[in-house]
Amino acid sequence: MPETLEADLVLHYAPRTRSLVALWLLEELGVPYRLASFDLATGHHKSPEHLALNPMGKVPVVVDRGVPVSELGAIAIYLADRYPAAGLAPALDHPDRAAYLRWVFFSSAIIEPALAEKFGKWEPRPRQHAWGSFDQMLEVATRGVSSGTYLLGDRFCAADVTVAGGLRYAMLFGAIPKEGPIADYVGRVTAREAFARASAIEAREGERFPMKKP
Ligand SMILES: N[C@@H](CCC(=O)N[C@@H](CS)C(=O)NCC(=O)O)C(=O)O
16 A cells, blocks of 8 residues: 655545545555545644645645645646556547546536535526536536446546546435446446545544544
């Protein structure tokens, strides 16, 4: 396991959050990293120290040789390009690069707000809302995951981690059926060993920082 106490790469992480997606990315990369894990209930993410890394006061944040990167989409693009040996991103001049970038942005610009629409029971306004609507997101995502093993066909990439991360979350909370093309895709992608390693770390950290009763 590349998790280590000494590493140039640090993941500021809290269990039961979107940090799991960044952890999964790091496990896919296979490079050494250190986990700076904390309990969100402590409010550490709102401390001046953490706000200097991410002014939004949120996790995850990856710090690479002292340089902080926040926002999952940026973290995915940054890590995949910075550590190309893992093959998680098509090269800048590869024909798949455009589709790859579109899918990474689809995770944060379309899936995330579409889920807020669904969970918040907002009135869909597909023409006004930048994400279209939850139903439109679902239709496009379903087509995207149905055309091959992965979003880019046979090639697994960092966008599969961010997209599957968002769709898995949607399934866990009942926004997307647990059967069908999206469930099949999430099943295929989360069957990867890197996801199993990340889940084991997530379980360990979850036990270290159990959820407190309200
Ligand atoms: N847009 C951010 C979302 C990060 C986010 O929402 N993190 C949540 C945990 S899942 C958080 O840190 N919440 C604590 C808070 O805002 O107080 C990303 O893509 O990284």
